[in-house]
Amino acid sequence: MPFHPMRKLQSALCAGGFLLATLAPVAHALDVLRDEVTTGMLDNGMQVVVIEDHRAPVAVHMVWYKAGSADEKPGVSGVAHFLEHLLFQGTTNMEPGELSRVVAANGGTDNAFTSYDQTAYFQRVAADRLELMMQMEADRMVNLQLGEEEIRIEREVIIEERNQRTENDPGALMREQMRAAQYLNHRYGVPIIGWRHEMEGLGLEAALDYYQTYYAPNNAVLVVAGDVDPDEVMALAREHYGPLPPNPDLKPRNRPQEPPHTSPxxxxxxxxxxxxxxxxxxxxxxxxxxxxxxxxxxxxxxxxxxxxxxxxxxxxxxxxxxxxxxxxxxxxxxxxxxxxxxxxxxxxxxxxxxxxxxxxxxxxxxxxxxxxxxxxxxxxxxxxxxxxxxxxxxxxxxxxxxxxxxxxxxxxxxxxxxxxxxxxxxxxxxxxxxxxxxxxxxxxxxxxxxxxxxxxx
Amino acid sequence: MKTLYLALIAFVIAALPARAEIEIQEITTPGGIKAWLVEEPAIPFVALELRFKGGASLDAPGKRGATNLMMGLLEEGTGDMDARAFARATDELAASFDYGAYDDSVSISAKFLTDTTDQAMALLRGAIVEPSFTQEAIDRVRKQVLSGIASDKTDPDTIVGQTFDAMAFGDHPYGSSRDGTEETVATLTRDDIVAAHQAALARDRVYVSAVGDINADELATLLDNLLGDLPATGAPMPGTATYQLSGGVTVVPFDTPQSVVLFGHPGFERHDEDFLAAYVLNEIFGGGGLESRLMRELREKRGLTYGVYSYLVPKDHAELYLGRVASANDRVAQAIEVLREQWAHMAETGITQTELDEAKTYLTGAYPLRFDGNGPIANILVGMQMDGLPTDYVVNRNDLVNALTLDDMNRVAKRLFRPEDLHFVVVGQPEGLQAEATQ
Known part of the structure; x- marks a missing residue:
């Protein structure tokens, strides 16, 4: 459950579909290469995306929430990431750590990350384990159960995470200050991991407030990729995510925007x-x-x-x-x-x-x-x-x-x-x-x- | 040519096993180069992995950093192409070539589109066989290496590793950074670079794998053209590195809020009959996942760290069992205390049947999931060859894991875990920690 601020250069990841005489070999090669993507929507507003790749018997199961650190309220910076950690600490149906243990017992690996605009949870498993992943991920979308002791220990873990990623690295400290100077009004100026003094005060209330506001099927995207059949994925998604209640109070993501910048x-x-x-x-x-x-x-x-x-x-x-x-x-x-x-x-x-x-x-x-x-x-x-x-x-x-x-x-x-x-x-x-x-x-x-x-x- | 049909069977609890099928072909080219190939025509590109045993440990005395700098110069021009012309030609083919220098090997990883195979391999051949090593390029890349060496001096993660290595291995190449020092790198000449090239890139030490849209005949021709003009033999391998550390704590004072700790003692050779048992033991003890004993004891129960892990390091000329943790200066002493307890506990009581069963389920289930793309498969196959494993290891490996018994494991735990020999190197301003190094 580390977080990974986005750092890849997006332009390097995407590509063009143009045709030029000198580029014939590549263009030819691309004829056989469409992204095999199927999409759908559950009745409760959860979006589903299936990407097929049948070369290996592997599936990646991801649930993405349209909520990141820039959706936090003022004063509780880091709560989005803190909550991401707490989602591994049990539900009304699962013990703390049980989800990861079950994933491992099925030969899989799991993790999660928080960024400015999104939080995502994922497991990488044999393709025939998909249903179990959906069952557990659907459970923690709505049934989180937290004890004070887990909260206290996990807060120490995220402070050690900040020590490791930021306090021990002058380049990271500099970039943090730089973003704060770049954004005059937008929450992009606040670090994903949080300002230390605010992290130290994070508790159950702030975490649950964020959870209840943003963790709902109508604010989530399910992405399943690998050796899977789109119809089967949709059927499983309907069964496990379909019954979850949408949050009717979900607001449009209108966050404070930047004023004119008038000075270097x-x-x-x-x-x-x-x-x-x-x-x-x-x-x-x-x-x-x-x-x-x-x-x-x-x-x-x-x-x-x-x-x-x-x-x-x-x-x-x-x-x-x-x-x-x-x-x-x-x-x-x-x-x-x-x-x-x-x-x-x-x-x-x-x-x-x-x-x-x-x-x-x-x-x-x-x-x-x-x-x-x-x-x-x-x-x-x-x-x-x-x-x-x-x-x-x-x-x-x-x-x-x-x-x-x-x-x-x-x-x-x-x-x-x-x-x-x-x-x-x-x-x-x-x-x-x-x-x-x-x-x-x-x-x-x-x-x-x-x-x-x-x-x- | 031997063809082996492999069916990877994932161990799963329910009836339906996950299956991956890769067909490894072992080929020997007319020129005598051996390679492993998996044909995978689904995507029109090839992943090619080349490894040369020896690596930076072949650096001549006083020339530390020569192999590393040499590898950084391969892409800096060949024939009438200078660095920029070479980069442009590579870009135009949309190929990618990566070069790496490690303690025991140097690596070249290539990806190229099937339709450009001939041009891409002609370019790569120039880089590997006939690099220009111009003085201009040497001076420019040398500055980049020196910048890295300077940065390492104030990076706690690097300081901790270099300190441990120096104390453990002294004058053996393992005892110093393969990047070299500011002094050695500053004085490396073009002749030193040429000598390092002759020493490291030779046909008597090359291991090859290819995965993708290419067949055995095409690969054989490609490899003879690509590597045929390299020298037949390179420099002799370095001798055994003698481990010189004993148990204790070494503190390197460094003004930073979180102490970084590297700890360990000697480990197992890759060819040790108990290596696989040790690997599984480590998986249970500190192998990366959130469920390991170390993560549970230090992170989940006590919140002492964001991450702690341990790993076996079977190098060619020495073997270590190491671990890492980082913890705030006022808590690191406690983290070390818990590590010592866990180490001793493991040596005394070993693991439980439940832990072994869970580890087997995880490891055997996760193994086939590694084979999930041309690039990853090519990497696995070249690594297997360097470890001296047969092609059918891919099919047998899970059986070997499943055959391990609790008695085996607990016998091996007593050999692997040596609490008395555990040495901790701590970089930071640790509080309440007594340096007790006997150096």
């Missing part, structure tokens, strides 16, 4: 545990919206063009030509319910100051804004994305993840399936227009991570 923010984060300094800048950026993913597609490709590998613009200029960096990159996370970020990072070479690194980064971007996108580079990137669709078919877990994440971030099945074509249709000019829009210094945070002088013990 800068920060210097110093810590004696830093050995490799770097500069990172994030810009507020639009996310993929249902029926309107074009700008996000252009931003995804912009991230690839600027920082997607050895041959990207920033690496060409900063690492190979000027030799001022040992690494440069760009990232954009398009799957998000509300405004997301577009980031640039430069790790300076020895002897290059952070000031010089930042200047070189700005100069490289400014030059790119003048010269524009190289058409050959764009074609290569699109081809790589295309091929990633083929490689992705080798991993049904990641397909299941992609659907679950998108469907709990405001997107629809149609949006997910249209995405490759939308990416393929992006032109050089679309990318430059997106770049002009996103590179607004007033909506940015620039951060230097530096080594602080040693403190005398």
């Amino acid at each position: 923010r800068r920060m210097v984060f110093e810590d004696p545990r830093v050995s490799q300094p770097y500069v990172i800048r994030s810009y507020l950026a639009p996310e993929r919206d249902p029926g309107a993913q074009e700008t996000a597609a252009a931003l995804s490709l912009l991230a690839e063009v600027l920082g997607g590998g050895q041959t990207s613009v920033l690496n060409e200029k900063l690492q190979f030509e000027q030799k001022v960096s040992i690494y440069a990159g760009a990232s954009y996370r398009g799957v998000s319910l509300d405004d997301t970020t577009f980031s640039l990072i430069v790790v300076p070479a020895p002897g290059v100051s952070l000031e010089e690194a930042e200047e070189a980064m700005d100069a490289a971007v400014a030059e790119f804004m003048e010269t524009g996108v190289n058409a050959d580079d764009l074609n290569t990137i699109k081809r790589k994305l295309e091929a990633s669709r083929i490689y992705a078919r080798d991993n049904v877990d990641s397909l299941a993840n992609r659907y679950g994440r998108a469907l709990t971030s405001g997107l629809t099945i149609e949006d997910i399936q249209a995405w490759p074509e939308i990416l393929a249709a992006v032109s050089e000019e679309d990318i430059m227009e997106a770049a002009r829009m996103v590179f607004d210094r007033n909506a940015s945070v620039t951060s230097w991570l530096k080594r602080a002088p040693e403190v005398t013990q």
Whole structure:
């Protein structure tokens, strides 16, 4: 039951469905590669997605809730993740830890994660164990039963988790401060794991309040992937999830939004545990919206063009030509319910100051804004994305993840399936227009991570 | 060529067993290279895994880090292609090549679309057989390695491992980081890199597996073209690493809120007749899952940590039994106390029949679930070859697990768990913990 903040570059995971003469082999290969996805809806509002892959007798069973840390009330940061831990602590029908024990006794593994926009629980088992998983997952959606002692111990566990992930890692501490500076009003500025002082006060009441508000079939998506038959999955889902009562009071996810950003923010984060300094800048950026993913597609490709590998613009200029960096990159996370970020990072070479690194980064971007996108580079990137669709078919877990994440971030099945074509249709000019829009210094945070002088013990 | 038909049977409680079927072909190419192949035409790509035994432990004296830097340079150009031209050519084929250096091996993992097999393999051949190793690339990648070494010096997770290794293995290559030190890496020359290449990438130590849209004849031709021009023999393997630590606690003071602990003592060789029993014992004791004894005692009952686990490390020239935990500075002493108790308890009383039954059910049920994609299967198959296992291990492995008796397990528990020899390395500002190292 760890949590995994989303960190993969979305643009690297998705691909395009275009046809160009030079790309014939890949296009041909794709003829045989449709995502074998079937969808349905239970009467109580629970969405069902089935992804077939019959190569191995394995099934992944996931329940995704459309509720993450950004849906928490003020003052109880970390409660979404805390509750995720507590969901392993028993129900009116199961002892604490029993669910995981039963999964293991059936040769399976289970886990869960919490992110800004969603919380998901999953098991990976032999395909014929699916029904048992549904039975247990349906049970803990409505029958959670918590004792004070479990609450107390689990609170210590999540504080140790924060120690491990954040307090012991200066880069993580810096990113936490940076997001807080990036978001002026939205809960994306609060860490998923929670602020320490608020975590220390988390208790039964806050956890149950979150549970009763968000854990209901009409706020959940069931994703089953692997060696399964869609009709059978639907029948089992109807039997086990179908009887659960929907929450009639569920509100639309209208969370506090960002006001206009009118001033660039800068920060210097110093810590004696830093050995490799770097500069990172994030810009507020639009996310993929249902029926309107074009700008996000252009931003995804912009991230690839600027920082997607050895041959990207920033690496060409900063690492190979000027030799001022040992690494440069760009990232954009398009799957998000509300405004997301577009980031640039430069790790300076020895002897290059952070000031010089930042200047070189700005100069490289400014030059790119003048010269524009190289058409050959764009074609290569699109081809790589295309091929990633083929490689992705080798991993049904990641397909299941992609659907679950998108469907709990405001997107629809149609949006997910249209995405490759939308990416393929992006032109050089679309990318430059997106770049002009996103590179607004007033909506940015620039951060230097530096080594602080040693403190005398 | 031997063909083996495998039916993997998952142990399940109900009547219907889960089945996966993979057909492993053992091939020997005309050029004498052995490989394992699973044909899987469902998706038009191939996963190819190459491993060369020896790895970073082949570094010549004073040249620590040469093998690691060399592996990082394979993708930096070949023939008339410089690093960027090579990256562009790889991107255009939508192929992916990954290179890794480990203590006992170096690895090359390739994925390529079936329709681009010839071009992709020509590129990879250039990288493996005729890398340019230009001074420009050496200097650039050297900076990246040095940056990593500098970062490691203030990373508690790395400090704890390097401290344990140095105390356990001294001057043997296992006693130092395979990345090298700032001093050794700074002085590595192009000649050192070329020598490391000749030492590590040779045909007498290569293990190969391929899974995907390719047949045996195609694979044989591919491998002879890809590897045929590598040297026939490489550097001799390093000698046995003698374990030099005894029981105790070593504290490395480091100003951070949570102490990181690595603990352990000698373990079992991979070829030890009791290795499988030890593996199952460890699964019960600290093998990663939430249900292990260590997770139950430290996390579920006491909230002392987010994660604690133990693992067997059967290296080629030494064998260890290790574990890791992280706990706040004011609680880590208690975590260590509980670990000591659990270790002693295991040595004295072993496991119960129920624990053994549950572990068997889990392990035999989970085993077939590993074979769930071309990439994962290729990885498993190359690992089996390096461990000297036969192809039919895939079918027999669950029977071997099921044949373990409680008597076996508790006999092996007394051999495996050595509470007196347990050494803890603690990085942090632990409170109430007496350093008692006898170094």
